[in-house]
Amino acid sequence: MNNTSGLGSLTVIGAGIVGLSAAIQLQRAGFNVTVIDKEGAGAGASKGNAGHFATEHTFPLADPTMLPKLPGMLLDPLGPFRIQPRYFFKALPWFMRFLQNMMPGRRAHNSAAIKALNLGAIDAMRSLTEFCGCEHLLTLNGGLLVFEGTPVAEVEKEFRAYVDAGVEVQLLSGDEVRALEPSLSENITHGFYFANVGHTEDPYRLCLALQAKFEEIGGQVVTDELLQIKAAKINSTIALEMNSGDSRHTDRLIIASGAWSKPFAKQLGYSVPLETERGYHLMMPHKSKLSRTVTSYNRKFIITPMAEGTRLAGTVEFGGLKAPPVDARADCLFPHGKALLPELFRDASASDGERWMGFRPSLPDSLPVLGRSQKQSNVFFSFGHQHLGLTWSAITAELLTQEVTGKQPDIDLSPYRIDRFG
Secondary structure, three states, rough: OOOOOOOOOEEEEEOOOOHHHHHHHHHHHEEEEEEEEEOOOOHHHHOOOEEEEOOOOOOOOOOOHHHHHHHHHEEEEEEEEEHHHHHHHHHHHHHHHHHHHOHHHHHHHHHHHHHHHHHHHHHHHHHHHHHOOOOOOOOOOOEEEEEEEHHHHHHHHHHHHHOOOOOOEEEEEHHHHHHHHOOOOOOOOOEEOOOOEEEOOHHHHHHHHHHHHHHHHEEEEEEEOEEEEEOOOOOOOOOHHHOOOOOEEEEEEEOHHHHHHHHHHHHHHOOOOOEEEEEEEEEEEOOOOOEEEEEEOOOEEEEEEEEEEEEEEEEEEEEOOOOOOOOOHOOOOOHHHHHHHOOOOOOOOHHHOOOEEEEEEEEOOOOOOOOOOOOOOOEEEEEEOHHHHHHHHHHHHHHHHHHHOOOOOOOOHOOOHHHHHH
């Protein structure tokens, strides 16, 4: 099927889950869409993420309760949050902005903007997977947040925070948690059950399914690297200088290249405080009996049942795009996984698993950059989805398509404008 409805050419830079979702919706809307990515579909963070559709995450990462814990977390080389020493001063401006977003007014504003995207995220992903014929890759069975010996007062305080934020949540005892997931540790004393969340058993296969549908309806995926964005003099199009030596022209341009979006924004006249969170996972070949994701409140990591085994994920490291992976950052997830699933990993070791590291594009207010450029009417952005790229991919694709086609988006996009940083 070839789309020739005549809305013109549109190029998406980035073939992760965010870019592919947008490409499908824009192709359906009537554009002739090309997706360009230097590695191919789903090859980056979209391949190795936790596979969790985390619509319960309504709180910005800039949390003032982190402050007293931050020094210890940063000093622990195997803790859930770390800055590589050589990268500290490079990341310092980002962290100064991050601290500013802990202010109550900003935090409330950012939380409302996160919630606005979360509200439609699951329905949008369900619709997208149904259109692409891969609804089997979306499991909507809720998710658990579990506590090990956390004081009851602290558990209740966390529970009230979710309730006050409008999240559908149930407070469970340890026995009630194990009634849902019998393989979990006896050390779990409480849990939260979130009904309106889900997971995918294989985020990479999900990307490939989206690519296949996109190509079926007339879209094209090109493996190449964008070097330079230039304004063209012919028909007001945009010129793209590629690493291959090709020069491409497009009527409209979408920047959806995740952690690599910052230099492209700079070429278009925007200074964006985008930083890279290096996320790790350890993919164990052991298949658990879990039917949903399990996140540990105490250990700050997540377990996801996958088609090929069990994925342990959740550590964050600031170290830029060029430093090599630190194997210990992946391996440190194993003892946490064994603590929560003692029978599954009784005779296992971290060396049984496959290590992975990818780059999350994060902004200090925990919001993505989404919508039209204020300097170029035919340029649009969709990047910086931080830990919620999978979760927000389908909903941001719908919103972006509405704006590109001149319709009023379903939600106000002003909190996500690229010029919000000044």
